[in-house]
Ligand SMILES: Nc1ncnc2c1ncn2[C@@H]1O[C@H](COP(=O)(O)OP(=O)(O)OP(=O)(O)O)[C@@H](O)[C@H]1O
């Protein structure tokens with residue numbers, strides 16, 4: 532029975548290959564690095580070596596070279612396999628160092644068996660010309676130089692990959708931190724909203740009662756007034772008239788109703804914000820729903836009211852829209868991001884126009900502002916994570932990338948166009964037909 536040595540640091544690949552070889556009737560010993568392979572070869576005779584190229588301690592190239600240097604191992608058939616060194620010059624290097632075959636990973640198991648069988652047939656015959664180790668020093672030097680170059684290139688590529696991975700993991704870490712921060716703010720907002728909700732409910736109920744009280748007191752006073760005025764003149768009647776003047780009762784009665792009415796309006800507003808905040812901070816339901824995009828626009832405007840009210844004139848042109856299959860909270864998040872960006876782009880006074888319409892099986896929202904606009908260079912980067920032109924503490928540069936991601940997972944599109952000094956326009960379109968699944972989101 533032929534005895535084979537298999538050297539591969541990938542445990543799973545090693546297991547699969549050795550099972551396959553054993554199944555074909557070979558005895559297989561496996562090791563996980565080049566140095567152990569060399570030790571094994573020195574300790575006991577093997578009929579053939581199959582070695583991975585990229586291995587710890589001693590790579591396949593060097594293992595080959597050392598085998599060919601040792602008299603006892605010079606005739607050993609060697610198959611090198613690699614998934615990393617796949618270029619022609621790398622293959623030539625392997626053959627130059629004395630490998631009889633150079634196979635690319637993933638190696639077809641049947642091909643491997645054929646190669647093993649064919650090499651074992653030629654066993655003990657002198658190595659083929661291409662795989663022979665040359666005694667010529669200059670040729671050896673050239674091989675070593677190529678080997679160095681190959682290693683250097685590999686190292687360089689690995690460094691590049693590692694740097695990229697480092698950058699990605701740094702970005703992911705920052706994004707996670709940001710998400711955690713957002714989640715914490717969301718939770719805090721949910722807590723605050725809950726706290727506001729209770730006093731708000733009795734405030735609203737009392738305001739309603741006070742309005743009824745005020746109306747009745749006014750009714751009674753008017754009846755009393757009519758009664759007193761109709762009666763005979765008397766010092767008490769005169770005193771009452773003066774008191775009424777002193778207390779400025781006419782003004783107060785007229786104003787109190789208006790004040791109560793304003794309070795009612797204010798509390799309605801607080802209620803709307805509380806409701807919107809509650810749905811905004813709530814986690815999305817498991818399944819997408821059908822949402823009225825116009826209602827989402829209105830509630831997002833409520834949430835952003837504070838950022839808009841002093842310096843922005845709003846122009847809303849909302850067309851009637853079919854219901855949109857989506858995760859409503861996520862779409863609200865996108866709308867809030869776009870509105871806040873638009874508001875922040877307007878330094879002094881300006882306007883934001885919001886238009887909704889349906890076209891080509893999509894429901895769309897267009898948000899244009901008269902803000903600072905963007906240069907082509909900025910426009911090119913706005914969807915890059917962490918790209919921001921805002922001072923630290925104001926912008927993190929995640930609003931648009933997160934929005935674009937949400938829209939993409941809904942199968943929609945988010946486009947921007949802008950000119951410096953001419954304002955910007957963002958257009959969000961969501962498909963009316965495709966229903967996003969939980970798996971997609
Ligand atoms: N309406 C707009 N007008 C002008 N510039 C904009 C507008 N919207 C986005 N930008 C530019 O795109 C950049 C990225 O926007 P994005 O929403 O991703 O991040 P941000 O607003 O800077 O920070 P964050 O949203 O994380 O608080 C902004 O810093 C700004 O330069």
Ligand SMILES: [Mg+2]
Nearest residue numbers: 868872930931
């Ligand atoms: Mg933003």
